[in-house]
Amino acid sequence: MKLNLFLYGFVVLIWGTTWQAITLQQRSFIAPEVAVFWRFLIASLLLFIVLILFKKLKKIPKQAHLLCLLQGCCIFGFNFLCFYYAVHYINSGLEAIIFSLAVLFNAINSRIFFKQSISPRFYFSALLGISGIIALFWHDIYGTHFKSDVLFGIVLCLMGTCGFSLGNMLSVQHQKQGRDIFTTTAYAMLYGAMIMLSLCLILGKNLLPQVQVISQLSILYLAIFGSVIGFCTYFILVGRIGASNAAYSTLLFPLVALIISTMMDGYVWTVNAVFGIGLILLGNAVFFIKFKRLAWFKSKQAING
Template sequence: MNLCLYLSVVAIWGTTWIAIFAQQAASGGSVGAAVFWRFIVASLVMLLILKAVKRLRALNARDHFFCLLQGCCVFGFNFFCFYHAAAWINSGLESVIFSMAVLYNALNSWIFFRQRPSVRLLPATALGIGGIVALFWQELHNSEASVTLLWGIGLSALGTLGFSLGNMISLRHQRLQRDVLTTNSYAMLYGALAMALLTLSQGESLQPVWNWQWAGALCYLAIFGSVIGFGAYFTLVGRIGASQAAYSTLLFPLVALALSTLYEGYQWHAEAFLGLTMILAGNLVMFARLPVLRRRVAA
């Protein structure tokens, strides 16, 4: 079950980056409006389904407050950063920065829940971060693109921090045995409403863009990327912990960079292949089962 959830998250979220790029290219409009429509559609679909199958659970005022915080972190603030970053770097490289969620989650789990990181985390993270550096190696040495690259990296890293903080709130919900689908639904709703207020306060319109590319990207991002993807991910957080669940983000580049090669003209180089090899090695270190030696104590 955990493996199916893990692979589902990798496959779905590895493809959402190109959909974000497609939606932005089709609209050329407000980032806040794009994020709003993605999560208002996702939240309403989830709430209607849960209500229809009688799975919508009651939450108290404190739970709703934490859903609001989760929504702002995971379904608002972080995607506001990611959508803006898409103007500076391609979707494949953006997904690579998101891989730092594994490090953020390990540190935040330690800070907020006193969960000691696994002994595998340090070597696995070293390989993962080293792989990220290798993937970016040529871009970092391109002086003409250095300023825009740094803007893209900074916004993506900031968005990843927001995502990680939302993970901690989801972990709080599940420790209190709150239903993950119910809390996700309300968090998406609150995140969408927060983005609507931010967009309107900036004097921008929430009016959608009526063309097939924008609508298709919206449907994919709302249903697959949000309803299914986040449902699977936060279920995984509850089952194996935030640190290990976030390690799935280190496999996104395999999917995202492949799509970026086809649709955005990403140029592969030796360092990129080395980087992906290191990222895969990090996954192996993190999750491969090692034999455990046991002492037999005589009675």
């Protein structure tokens, strides 16, 4: 239990700060495809080096490499491409809030891929989450001056969140088949980087752009902390408590991201924003609160029975 709490808190802290790092990186106008490529190339190489040095790199079967390739597409490639583009349209803290809907995507995908039942309270949570997004962006989407770019940013964030969830499912499948989480993550990051490299070459992007020092530091932070340490910790947590429960970390790290965004970007908390954020977080919290109460109730029944 203590280890789970430590892993949970660590993920919240790391991922709560990565959104601002993405913003700082994109202010140097580095192409998102290039930024994602370097992030996961550095991350994968570092992880491979550590695994080789400590003799922890495991052999995986050929079919596992296909899953790693798919995982790389979903969670170390196109999903981050969506988030990197979205930061040009909406605030990084608000990106994190939308990303918190991963708990709902995980519930749906767990049902689709692993036949896990969906609790009736899921629908209430989904309603709260959707209502929260509408309230959060009410003035931009339904106001007198419709801003299509904001809507585009929201769609990109939702696509990125869906990709993250699909990557979660692939991680669960790896662990169900007894594969080493660090090894599969290293290969998935490498494949994700290679996919981004291919995209850069197709689009004719400059792989070595002149960028500010802050952008270079952001890439290193995202590669080392946001990717290697953050994702490995998260996937361990997924293996220990399940994808749906691990996604509860999304309850807290968006708040960390918004606090940082308020201090760094001058984000203004409007009444609509507070109400919308509250609805989204409440919708996610419904799972966690009910889960704990249900577990307590069942334990009492077992004792009394």
